Amino acid sequence: MISNLLNGFVEGDVDLYGINPIDPEDFPKVPKFVGVVLQDPEKQLVMPTPADEVSFTLENLGFTVTRESIMNSLKNVGLESRAYSPTEYLSGGEKKRLCIAASIVHKPKLLIFDEPTANLDPWGVSEVINYIKRLKEEGSSVIVIEHKARHFLPLTDKLMVLINGEQKLNLTKDLISSKYEEVVNTLNNLGVDASKPNLTRRNELYTKPVVITANDLWFRYPSSKEYVLKGVSLTLRKGEVGVVVGRNGSGKSTLLKVLSGLYKPDKGSIKVPSLNGINGKVRKRNLVFYVPQEPDYMFIHNTVLKELQSCSNKSFNFDEVPWVKEVLNESPYKLSHGQRRWLSYLIAKLHSPEVVMFDEPTAGLDIRLLKQFVNWVKDFVSEGKTVLIATHDVRVVCDIATNAFIMSEGTLSQVSVEEARDYLEKPVEVIS
Amino acid sequence: MIKVRPVTLFIYGLTITVLAFIARSTEQLILLTLINAPLGIYLGFKRLKILIILFLLGLIGLFVNSLIFANSGIAVLDLQFITVREGAITSFSKVTLRLLTILGAALIFVTQINVRDFIKSLEEELRFPKDIAYALSVGLRMLNILERDAKEIQLVRVERGYRKVPLTPADVGSFLRPLLSLGLERAIWIGIATELRGFALRNPKRAEIKVGVLDILLYSLLILQCLAILILA
Amino acid sequence: MALSKRFTALDLTYLGVVAAICGVIFALTWNVYFIGSALGGPIIARIMSYGLWFIGAPLAATLIKKPGTAFLGEFLGAVVETLIPTYGAFTNIIYGFAQGAASELVYAMFKYRKYGIVQASLSGAVAGFPCVALDALLFGDIYPAEVMVLITIAAVISGAIYGAVAAIAVRSVRR
Numbered sequence: 001m002i003s004n005l006l007n008g009f010v011e012g013d014v015d016l017y018g019i020n021p022i023d024p025e026d027f028p029k030v031p032k033f034v035g036v037v038l039q040d041p042e043k044q045l046v047m048p049t050p051a052d053e054v055s056f057t058l059e060n061l062g063f064t065v066t067r068e069s070i071m072n073s074l075k076n077v078g079l080e081s082r083a084y085s086p087t088e089y090l091s092g093g094e095k096k097r098l099c100i101a102a103s104i105v106h107k108p109k110l111l112i113f114d115e116p117t118a119n120l121d122p123w124g125v126s127e128v129i130n131y132i133k134r135l136k137e138e139g140s141s142v143i144v145i146e147h148k149a150r151h152f153l154p155l156t157d158k159l160m161v162l163i164n165g166e167q168k169l170n171l172t173k174d175l176i177s178s179k180y181e182e183v184v185n186t187l188n189n190l191g192v193d194a195s196k197p198n199l200t201r202r203n204e205l206y207t208k209p210v211v212i213t214a215n216d217l218w219f220r221y222p223s224s225k226e227y228v229l230k231g232v233s234l235t236l237r238k239g240e241v242g243v244v245v246g247r248n249g250s251g252k253s254t255l256l257k258v259l260s261g262l263y264k265p266d267k268g269s270i271k272v273p274s275l276n277g278i279n280g281k282v283r284k285r286n287l288v289f290y291v292p293q294e295p296d297y298m299f300i301h302n303t304v305l306k307e308l309q310s311c312s313n314k315s316f317n318f319d320e321v322p323w324v325k326e327v328l329n330e331s332p333y334k335l336s337h338g339q340r341r342w343l344s345y346l347i348a349k350l351h352s353p354e355v356v357m358f359d360e361p362t363a364g365l366d367i368r369l370l371k372q373f374v375n376w377v378k379d380f381v382s383e384g385k386t387v388l389i390a391t392h393d394v395r396v397v398c399d400i401a402t403n404a405f406i407m408s409e410g411t412l413s414q415v416s417v418e419e420a421r422d423y424l425e426k427p428v429e430v431i432s
Numbered sequence: 433m434i435k436v437r438p439v440t441l442f443i444y445g446l447t448i449t450v451l452a453f454i455a456r457s458t459e460q461l462i463l464l465t466l467i468n469a470p471l472g473i474y475l476g477f478k479r480l481k482i483l484i485i486l487f488l489l490g491l492i493g494l495f496v497n498s499l500i501f502a503n504s505g506i507a508v509l510d511l512q513f514i515t516v517r518e519g520a521i522t523s524f525s526k527v528t529l530r531l532l533t534i535l536g537a538a539l540i541f542v543t544q545i546n547v548r549d550f551i552k553s554l555e556e557e558l559r560f561p562k563d564i565a566y567a568l569s570v571g572l573r574m575l576n577i578l579e580r581d582a583k584e585i586q587l588v589r590v591e592r593g594y595r596k597v598p599l600t601p602a603d604v605g606s607f608l609r610p611l612l613s614l615g616l617e618r619a620i621w622i623g624i625a626t627e628l629r630g631f632a633l634r635n636p637k638r639a640e641i642k643v644g645v646l647d648i649l650l651y652s653l654l655i656l657q658c659l660a661i662l663i664l665a
Numbered sequence: 666m667a668l669s670k671r672f673t674a675l676d677l678t679y680l681g682v683v684a685a686i687c688g689v690i691f692a693l694t695w696n697v698y699f700i701g702s703a704l705g706g707p708i709i710a711r712i713m714s715y716g717l718w719f720i721g722a723p724l725a726a727t728l729i730k731k732p733g734t735a736f737l738g739e740f741l742g743a744v745v746e747t748l749i750p751t752y753g754a755f756t757n758i759i760y761g762f763a764q765g766a767a768s769e770l771v772y773a774m775f776k777y778r779k780y781g782i783v784q785a786s787l788s789g790a791v792a793g794f795p796c797v798a799l800d801a802l803l804f805g806d807i808y809p810a811e812v813m814v815l816i817t818i819a820a821v822i823s824g825a826i827y828g829a830v831a832a833i834a835v836r837s838v839r840r
């Protein structure tokens with residue numbers, strides 16, 4: 001469909017309500033029949049407020065725009081009270097709903113969702129699934145493209161698995177409902193995330209030495225009055241993998257940045273016993289290293305080689321990651337997404353920290369890259385290091401967590417890994 | 433509340449700035465400054481304190497420059513280590529007045545305008561092509577996201593032991609690359625999404641330019657200033 | 666509309682992104698300018714910072730490779746900067762217009778066939794002339810003619826450097 005825009009080349013025929021989207025003449029008519037919701041709202045929303053966003057679609061397609069039609073469409077997704085407040089102040093879930101509203105306001109017959117659950121907290125995910133259910137009941141056709149097929153199986157009429165551009169599996173509703181278990185197994189074998197995550201038990205580490213403790217941390221951004229962290233305390237021991245879960249905007253990322261010494265807490269202390277130090281020193285020695293969600297933020301130099309050399313003067317062991325040898329003189333930005341992620345882990349590791357903090361490291365990753373990440377963390381902690389991960393991903397919690405925390409409105413509570421899993425699963429389970 | 437239309441504000445701000453560039457005599461500049469600076473600073477003091485403070489700090493630098501480059505004529509003030517002469521004072525005050533006018537006009541514009549209405553009126557009233565209005569709204573939307581990116585990049589730079597503010601070409605390159613990489617990645621999807629929302633079919637709505645009382649007031653003020661500059665020239 | 670025939674939504678989005686990047690860079694450049702002024706006076710400050718203010722044109726042109734993009738990249742960047750607002754206020758729009766037009770000329774001279782590092786560097790360099798001319802109107806009372814000449818040279822050098830930096834950056838991120 002995009003061949004008309006990206007100078008790609010498509011062969012074959014598509015019949016979409018009587019027009020052929022591959023034909024340059026017909027292509028501009030596609031939006032009349034089709035609404036598309038892309039993965040990342042930041043890559044779709046272009047207007048300053050929700051009301052403008054919705055009316056942009058309507059104006060494009062030549063509808064007369066009234067206040068009423070805008071409000072109705074926003075009401076559908078529960079955003080009518082935010083109609084005129086700036087888009088950038090919406091939460092992740094709200095932005096997603098706005099994308100949906102803006103894509104369906106002209107009542108298209110076909111809707112396409114590209115990974116509708118990425119980056120969303122479980123409540124957001126459940127909202128989206130409910131919404132798709134409603135659209136289906138109202139008679140629209142919906143195509144969902146997803147890594148996490150599990151949430152959508154009960155709604156599916158037709159299921160298709162694509163691997164490297166080849167159609168590997170094509171199932172219909174009857175088959176899915178009659179042989180549910182079998183289907184799930186086949187899907188899992190094909191690398192699709194279809195089954196409920198299983199918890200793998202891990203050794204308790206209560207006897208290991210403490211690596212970092214934070215006591216009664218308070219923090220607010222200079223630009224706002226509200227505290228984001230309101231008295232957070234936590235302890236991590238050597239070899240632990242801690243996960244922090246919580247709703248969008250609850251302060252997870254902020255906590256990681258404060259713990260890595262990148263932001264100074266307004267009150268409270270962070271202690272790293274191996275250093276016997278306080279905030280400032282944590283930073284100086286890079287004992288705690290923060291890895292942001294986008295690997296691109298991490299790169300400074302224009303070749304992979306310089307990037308690695310700049311981190312440490314130890315010679316680099318290429319056996320660990322053979323592909324790095326092939327791309328030493330490439331710009332880091334030309335690597336594939338998986339490779340960029342990996343390079344960002346390498347950079348973190350080469351700074352030889354005791355603790356690495358990952359902010360949503362698995363958002364939008366397929367199962368192969370997820371496995372890569374899980375293995376990396378397992379290796380890393382087996383060397384006696386410690387990891388803290390902020391995430392919405394129940395797979396991460398089940399596969400590697402030894403400790404879990406729930407962040408809620410600026411306070412942190414330690415819970416069991418089971419509780420953290422249930423916390424993430426409950427909102428979604430209710431529907432399916 | 434009555435509001436001045438964005439187009440009016442835009443024309444006013446731009447014209448005053450042009451006048452400040454053109455005006456050569458001290459009288460002209462004093463007139464422009466007296467009208468625009470107090471109004472602007474009054475309107476903008478709350479929200480844009482930092483900008484105003486920066487401006488005042490910048491003046492110190494300017495004064496030093498005028499001491500170095502334009503210190504000629506009769507001695508006005510004799511500090512032991514340096515003599516301040518007339519040339520320095522007059523050139524410094526002229527430049528200051530000019531900058532004050534520009535600052536005032538900008539503060540009036542920025543405090544009174546609603547960015548959303550501004551872009552809308554570009555397309556509807558000033559009849560800019562839909563392309564420009566669209567590119568600008570993307571730009572402003574992306575600005576917020578890129579500011580967040582820039583903060584994050586600065587954090588990592590600090591973490592990895594590099595300068596926070598890019599001072600050398602190498603710094604700038606390493607700052608630009610992630611901004612571009614992320615920006616372009618987003619742009620591709622935004623472009624696709626926009627096309628899929630029927631941008632090609634868009635026929636921009638055109639509206640008549642409406643004027644209210646405040647607009648007429650501001651336009652008259654503008655015309656008066658233009659005339660005054662001509663007379664004083 | 667003549668414009669829409671030439672630009673796709675994708676091109677326009679790229680332009681928007683360049684404008685936003687310019688907004689961020691231009692805003693940061695004020696810090697560079699002030700740091701430069703404090704450390705080395707007006708000429709050093711201009712070498713360090715002016716090229717950054719011309720970066721919109723080489724960025725947009727190297728990226729989109731179509732007539733008009735150099736001008737629009739610089740000009741829209743300046744409009745965004747005005748709306749932020751930064752220290753330069755409305756002068757930004759005037760400077761942006763003149764610098765963008767000058768940079769566009771370079772690409773026009775190559776008949777819109779070449780969008781390499783050399784062109785980017787040149788387009789940055791020529792933006793120095795209108796910029797200093799406008800500076801002369803603003804600050805002419807302070808700086809005598811010979812200093813203005815030095816300032817021009819500084820601006821042109823800085824423009825050439827950062828034009829190249831912009832083009833190289835674009836090349837190293839394009840996948």
Ligand SMILES: Nc1ncnc2c1ncn2[C@@H]1O[C@H](COP(=O)(O)OP(=O)(O)OP(=O)(O)O)[C@@H](O)[C@H]1O
Nearest residue numbers: 092221223224228247248249250251252253254255
């Ligand atoms: N730079 C900033 N300036 C001001 N406020 C901020 C800034 N960054 C975050 N906030 C606010 O702080 C709160 C916590 O944000 P944070 O990013 O830590 O949440 P989060 O739990 O990581 O959310 P998500 O799951 O969406 O990533 C939010 O209300 C957010 O709006």
Ligand SMILES: [Mg+2]
Nearest residue numbers: 252253254359
């Ligand atoms: Mg976060």
